Amino acid sequence: MKELTGILILLPFLAALSCFLIKSSRIRSFIVLATGCILIISSLLLIPHVPFAFTPQTVFGLGVHGLIQAPEFILMFAILYFGCKHRSLLVIVPAALQIIFVAWFEGFMIHGQKTLWPAAQALYCDNLSLIMVMIISIIGSIICFQALPYMKNHEEHLHLSITRQPRFFFVMLFFLGAMNGLVLSNDMIVIHFFFEATTLCSFLLIGHDGTEKAVRNSVRALWMNSLGGLAFIVALMMIYRNLGSIDMQQIIRTPPGAGLSFLALALLCLASFTKSAQFPMQSWLIGAMVAPTPVSALLHSSTMVKVGVYLVLRLAPAMQGSFLSQCIALFGAFTFLSAAALAVGQSNGKKVLAYSTISNLGLIFACAGLNTPESITAAILLIIFHAVTKALLFLCVGTIEQHIESRDIEDMRGLYAKMPLTALITVMGVVMMIMPPFGLLLGKWMAMEAAARNIFVIVLTAIGSALTAMYWARWAGTLMSDPFAGKFKLEKQPVVTWAALLSLCAGAGILSISVPWLYAGLFTPSMSLNYVPPYSLNNGILENTYGVFAALPLCLIAVLGFLQSIWAVRGATKARVCSPYLSGIQTAEPRVFVGPMHQLVKAEAGNYYLSNIFGERKLTIWINLAAGVLLTLIVGGAL
Amino acid sequence: MTTNQGMLILAGLVAGPLLGGLIAGLDRILTARFQSRIGPPLFQPFYDVIKLFGKEKVVVNVWQAFCANAYLTAASISVVLFFLRSDLLLILFIQAVGAVFLVVGAFSSTSPYSQAGAHRELLQILCYEPLLIFVIVGIYLQTGSFKIESVYAWNHPLLLKLPFMFVVLSFVLTIKLRKSPFDLSTSHHAHQELVKGLLTDYSGSFLALTEIAHWYETVLVLGFCSLFWATNPAGAILLVGLTYFLEIWIDNVSARMNWRWMIGYGWAMGMSLSLVNLVWLYAR
DSSP states (O other): OHHHHHHHHHHHHHHHHHHHHOOOHHHHHHHHHHHHHHHHHHHHHTGGGOSEEEOOSEETTEEHHHHHHHHHHHHHHHHHHHHHHTTOHHHHHHHHHHHHHHHHIIIIIIGGGSOSOOOSOSEEEOHHHHHHHHIIIIIHHHHHHHHHHHHHHHHHHHTOSSOOHHHHHHHHHHHHHHHHHHHHBOBHHHHHHHHHHHHHHHHHHHTTTOOHHHHHHHHHHHHHHHHHHHHHHHHHHHHHHHHSOOBHHHHHHSOTTSSSOHHHHHHHHHHHHHHTTOTTSTHHHHHGGGSOHHHHHIIIIISTHHHHHHHHHHHHHHHTTOHHHHHHHHHHHHHHHHHHHHHHTOOBHHHHHHHHHHHHHHHHHHHHHHOSHHHHHHHHHHHHHHHHHHHHHHHHHHHHHHHHSOOBGGGGTTHHHHOHHHHHHHHHHHHHHHOTTSHHHHHHHHHHHHHTTOHHHHHHHHHHHHHHHHHHHHHHHHHHOOSSOOOOOOOOOOHHHHHHHHHHHHHHHHHHHTHHHHIIIIITTTSSTTOOOOOEEETTEEEOSSOEEOHHHHHHHHHHHHHHHHHHHHHHTTSEEOOOOOSSEEOSSTTEEEOGGGOEEEOOOOOOOOHHHHOHHHHHHHHHHHHHHHHHHHHHHHO | OOHHHHHHHHHHHHHHHHHHHHHHHHHHHHHHHHTTOOOOOTTHHHHHHHHHHTSOOEESOTHHHHHHHHHHHHHHHHHHHHHTTOBHHHHHHHHHHHHHHHHHHHHTSOOHHHHHHHHHHHHHHHHHHHHHHHHHHHHHHHHSOSBHHHHHHOSSOGGGTOHHHHHHHHHHHHHHTTOTTOOOSOOSSTTBTTBTGGGTTOOHHHHHHHHHHHHHHHHHHHHHHHGGGTTOHHHHHHHHHHHHHHHHHHHHHOOOOOHHHHHHHHHHHHHHHHHHHHHHHHHO
């Protein structure tokens, strides 16, 4: 297990370095594929060892101390350097403050206490960490695989003379290593190091294309997340002052209100909200879509934004029953609703996906804040299924974008005629976002039943849920809007792309079917501290005293219904095809009818985006204001 | 699965089209009487559907077949789950699957009538879904459970504690049945500005499937209404009968409104009534 942990954390770094140094594209592809496969296998092999905790004595002859402290300062100086390079005071100030704080914290506060590493165990892995490791290693690797053909196309499209792929895959793999490190660490200083590492990685990836817009957006991501990092280190110092420890397990084992200041927890939550791009810090994630699509897929599904929800879920036991926890629930529900509203107003596919991510993360935060066994279970299910489905949808949009050279939903009208399989997989992804029996809806169901006793949270969630269904259904319909019942002719895509899309799609389906086993295996042996497993399980039906979700039977019925409906489609292919009704004399062309004076009239229809209600310009400022008020409530309430 | 459960599943599957069709027939007769006509025979809806099944299969897009089937499947499962006295939220979500597939099927035609109808239907879903969730939350706060089972175990009629919620639910009923003033996305008469809106390009047996699915949905929403007087069957039937009569009356005396009015009025009225009722329950 020590070896496995070592592989999961260190291998990506080594692979990243070799990607950077070796310029041959063949070898680079091989390294990426091999690293991904090893990570996937290692994460699976880790399952029987959980839970465990240990402190590595030496790695390559270095103690943990030396291994972390030097890179930590290098990292922070790197952020400072980029701040100076782009002349952004907003980056320089927090970065400089962080260096001073970390130096003071590690040099004086901890050093004075003689014990260099006040955490009992440097590494800790329970079921929550394991789930995160699997999400990062499996989905992250699949995204890296798909990035291989994508980046080749991408660079051909940009006509680059010198390939920048070594840098790209260096950062991608580095990101995976940092994420694995973060979720497996127990020492808050180490967590802070990896927290900052993900900030830097996302900055480098967002700015990868080097256009003016990319650079501007990447700098924005850097300063926003640096502020988060600053909040993190300040919280850390407060916690150390309170408890004399920076051991995560010890922190969450401290009963709420017993010595640990809520302000420190609130600051950690603030850092998490920044990472997860909650309002009013959403603009960095929206801006991140200038990056190549695999980057968006990585940021939105398995890395970066999941850091925030992971941390808050980790800290949830320390906040149980507190006002702070209630505020987080309210804030999360508000984000769920308002991001969904913004998504309704968007016709840009990638923006819809981005707002949907923010919205879903809001729901996860709401669950963490509700802080009951049911809601925590919901949160974890949402994390898992959101990661798989969102990765799938981003890869789909990336594939579509390279084909039709647009990411606008209106341009995807009738995509089924051009790219049938990709369109179907995308529709499948949409279905998995909003419909039972799939895992995301199961999570939403649990969340709603857990929230029913909190009037504000349930009202916000109910409206948000309806808006969510609206923007997804609209998109799925647009993809299928096809004038002809044409023959199914498979489009050409690289094998890796098909493998990535199909494996994610099948994965989400299989995971949904296996929810009962997943629940029994991962959730029942106490997912996290203080939470007893809330649902009883029989015949694949999840049930507690006030709710019942027939997960497995519904899956079976869904499969049967699907097969029956497909059978109906087969039957319909023999039916007579006619062109849609247009209130005029039909012509051979499907959208054209003979109008007055024998003139041909082309009928056009566009989607409702209701931008005068749900437009970004109309809503964003008010949402940001309201979110600011709620954040003030969170921090003020914790004082 | 016990035989009892098997019987309930069967009852749900049969009751949907049977009851739903009869209600539709009754609806047409009553509407005709309101308008000083005699109206069709009671079984006319069944004759219509049977006739539709006999028509030649014509499609504008093969995926319409998928969507019509998925709509029917989801609608029937939701009624079956209702008969099995399952979880109310779960039933709502399954019902929503059907509603969404109907919309996607309309989207799959390029006709502007279908497209605009589909968008309006989405707005109708947007309007009623939160309200329905509030109704369910109200029931939960009263009975302490989301299971229909516990509604029947409750000693008093829910209507006495959730009067405003019932008003909200009848509001949802009007939107869900697409009765005036909410017959925005499609209506029984194909002479509106959207022709038949959402259903314009469904035809033949596929149209018949959506009709049967709609019967299931009618039964489901009326079933929701009956929960408000679950203590005795006569009370439940009386309540549902009165409510439906009121629906038909409203349908006949009101004109169609636009979606802005629907969302504005629906949310403002529905949410304030729900909130008053919910706060009342929370405060206790």
